[in-house]
Structure formats: structure tokens, C-alpha cells
Amino acid sequence: MMKQFLLFFALIFISTINTKAQTAEISGDAFAHTYSIVARDAKTGEMVVGVQSHWFSVGPLVAWGKSGVGVVATQSFVNPAFGPEGLKLLDQGYTPEEAVESLINNDEGRDFRQLAILGKSGDNAAYTGQKCVAEAEHLNGDNFSVQANMMLNDEVVPAMAEAFVENANLPLAERVIAVLKAAQDAGGDIRGKQSAALIVVGPDKVEEVWKDKKIDLRVDDHENPIEELDRLLKTARAYEFMNRGDLAMEEGNVEKALEEYGTAESMFPDNLEMRFWKAVALANSDRLDEAKQIFDRIFEEDENWRTMLKRLPKAGLIDVSEEEMEMLTE
Template structure:
């Protein structure tokens, strides 16, 4: 497969040079991807996998309240920021993509998908994209792939996205990526994957742009690793809500959130510790003690950590109760 791909690559570069369009300077991202929108929440997402290093750094683009872009094959990264700018100015996805394609001399080598905040989608697959290459649009989504093992990959992604309609958007996108791999995936194999999710409302705060931003840059099983990271991210969403509840003095909510996180990762010491803190702050010291004991046994640094919490107001128990926990 390696020699065949090298021959194919040399042929492609030679063809590009002969057309004098400068695409040989662009990064490769022969891959499969999906851009999608949740019609209920308004969230938008891009999911992607490739046998190429760090695919998420060049393929996936998104802006809250505006839209998402996947740009692949011989990647022209300008489609990301320029496409988002056009959609931010009210240009629908199809028109925005058409405008950029028309001015791109290397369009025959491009594969791109746009989705805007209203759910309009558009996809383009250049005539020189390596087969199996195809894009397919449905309600609130577009799936696209090039250099696939077979022509079943793109339909499999679309079918999975529709079938798992009850899932949250990020998990739904993951099912589409899994389906692509099960159908054959990239003819070269697997290496990297990425998932971003942006919200339905525009924001001026850059740190609020992405609700989920996960990348697996180099891994033997990137889809499985990305799925694991998504589960971790969901658990830490509970942890973050627990922290906010602690700040607000709502120990009942904090306990519920920390407990939900711990159920997802029962061996995670961080989650156990903060659940025990919430129990202690709720006056349930006896329930908290065995949890603290287990955590301290696994890592004594947590025992030092607990002594530093009362001055900050995060742990609101008496000195006597603190001594009982430590001893």
C-alpha cells in the first residue's frame, strides 16, 4: 500500500505542476468528515479522521452562532476563516462556498463542506480528488470523504447520523465517524481525529467559542481514543458544574454533579475527592471519611491538599472535623 500511495502521490503532484496552480504547497488531509447541526439546541459540529498527522489542526473550523467548515483533500485552509466570515455576514452556506470555490484555481483538488447557523449545508468534491471520493448532504448535515477504501463510507456516515437522532450532537457525530471506519475508512489506515462543537449563539469571548474541542493527533486507534476523550469531557462538564455549585454554596447540587462524574469514572481520584468535599460541606462527614481514606491511600498529596482548602472557603468544616478526616 505504501508504494502504491507514493506512486499515486507523485502522479498527483506531477499533474498539479502541469496545471501550474500551486496546490503542491498545500497540506494533505485525505480523510472523511462530517459537519452537522442539532436542530433542537442549535449546536454545530465538525468530526474528522485521517491517516495523516494532526488532521484537526487544518480541517475543522467553527464559530459559535455562525457555522462550521471542513476543508480537506489538498487543504486550502483559507476556506475556514474566509467561509466563517462570509457566513457571519449573512451569506448562506451554499453561496459562501460557491464564492470561494469560484476564485480557487486549485478547486479540482479540494473537498469542502459548509454549514451555517440556520442549518443550510453545502458540499463540494473536486474532480481530481482521489477515489473513493464523494460528498452527501442531508437535513442539517453534510458528510464527505476522499481516498476511501470503498464507496460505502459516505453513505454509512449519513445513515448513522440519521439513525442516532436522539443522541447529543457530539455523540451523534462520533457514531458517524465510527460508521465510516466500520465501512472501510481511509484506504491508508488510521492516525488522527478531531471533534469540535460550537454553540448556537454568537459570543465576543474567544474562550466561549467552542463547547467541545478535542484532538487526537497521533494514535493507532484515533476514533476509539476520541470517543474516550469525549466521555472524559462529559464527566468534567459535571465536575465544572459541581465547582460552580460550590462557589454558589449549593452543596446539594455540587454533590449531585460530582457524583454523576464519579459514576462515569469510578476510579478517578479527583472526582472521588470533590464528591467527599461536597459530602463534608453538607454535614455528612461520616459518609465522606471512607472516601477520603481511600483517596489518601492512593495518593498522599490529596491529604496535604485538604488542609489547604479551609482558608479559601472551599471546605467549610470545623478544625476538629478536619482532624478526624486527616487522622
């Protein structure tokens, strides 16, 4: 009887030591208990990571991507090395499944990890460690993988997958916003909401590092991070038209610039800068009376834009005479 007792005690002791050893492997790792999606647009080849968590600034921890290579989401007790290392393995020719297997097999904290990798062809693989906090699971589909841990219920991941499939008509970034909203509507993170992020990379490799991410948005701390992420995406879309307007101005295509600026303004009519550059385009196309009406309303709200307008001739951004400039700024 005494021998059996001693054996039982020894087994408990060994089990406790093993548990402490495993926990030690993740003791310094950041939390990112969360839900996320990695996905590809079959039409454009763009790839995306979308994520939300009740944790400060989840984006830099979870979301990784490289144009022409793939995207990675690393979460739960985060091993941040999975991001750059996963992309490196994809770039070396590993399949997503091989990359996941290689990373997980070389990580002693594997039981606490959650990882998803998607390559440029849309192939994807995911892993959920057996000690990720419930509810925790992943689901792989055609050109996407959705994964979550520490959810309120087991309906979150299926809701994400369904939303991705049902919103195939949307651009990829907007499609992922719909997925994140579906996750939240299904219950989301059991702790609530705090931060979110969205990155989109292209189908082809780029030489200039600043062109690598086509969209890179973060909400580090907000009471409604997905709604804020949605707002930022809409703003980013509007500024895409502003950028096209700027390019048209550089090329001397005033009518094209006017069209692009007008589209941006229609998306955000209260944005003074969008209205300002539309007025500049009008002035450059000799539609001075229309331009002045817009400028006057802008100056009533903020006098700094009057000073700004006076500086444009020297920069070559507006082509009007001194008399015309005086008329526009009086």
C-alpha cells in the same frame, strides 16, 4: 505526417505543462485526505465538525466553527484559508452555497479540494474537486453534509449519512462519533487511521472568545483515534458535571454540588479527583463519617490529596473545624 506528429507532440507538451502548473498550485498545501461531517442539531441549534484521517493532527487543518455563524470542513489538499474565510462569508450573510462557490471559484487548486460548509439554519453545501483521490464524494442531507476522499471504497459516505439519520436520538457530539465509527466500519481511509477531531459550537454568537467552542477535542496521533475521541468525549461529559458541582459550591448549594460530583464520579469511578470533591461536598454538608471513608481510600492511593485537603480551609473551599480537619486527615 510530420505535421500531424508535431501537432500531437505539441498537445502532449502543453497538457504536461498544464498538469505541472496545476500541481504547483497545491505543492505547498498540507494533505488531509479524510472523511468528515458538518452537521446541526435541529433541537438545540448546536453545530459540529467531526473528522478522522491517516494524517498527523488533522483537527486544526480541517475543522472550523464559530458559534451563531456555522461550521466548515476543508480537506483533501487543504486550503486552510477556506476555514476562516468561509466563516467570514457566512457571517456576512452568504448562504453556504454562495460561500462554497465564492471560495472555489477563487482557488486555482480547486480540482484538488474538498469543502463543506453548514450555516446556523442547517443549510449546507459541499464541493468535491475532480482530481480528489478516489474514492471521493460528498452527500448533503437535512442539517448535515458528509464528505470523504481517498477511501477504501464507495460505501463510506453513504454509511456516514445513514448513521447520522439513524442516531437522531443521541446528543450531537455522540451522534457524530457514531458517524465516524460507521465510516471506519465501512472501510474508512484506504491508508488506515491516525488522528481525529471533534468541535461543537453553539447556536448563538458569544462575546467571550473562550466560550465559542462548547466541545473542542483532538486526537493528534493514535492507533485507534475514533475510540480515543469517544473516550475523551465521555471524559468531557463527566467534567461538565464537575464544573456544575464547582458552581454549586461557589453558590453555597452543597446538596446540589454533591449531586453533580456524584454523577461525575459514577461516570469515572476510578478518577481520584472526582471522588475527592464529592468527599469535600459531603464534609461541607456535615456528613463527616462518609467523607472520611472516601478520603481514607484516596489517601491510600496518593498522599498528595491529604496535603491538598489541608489547604482547602484557607481557600474557603471546606467548612470544618480544626478538630474535624484533623479527624479527616489522620
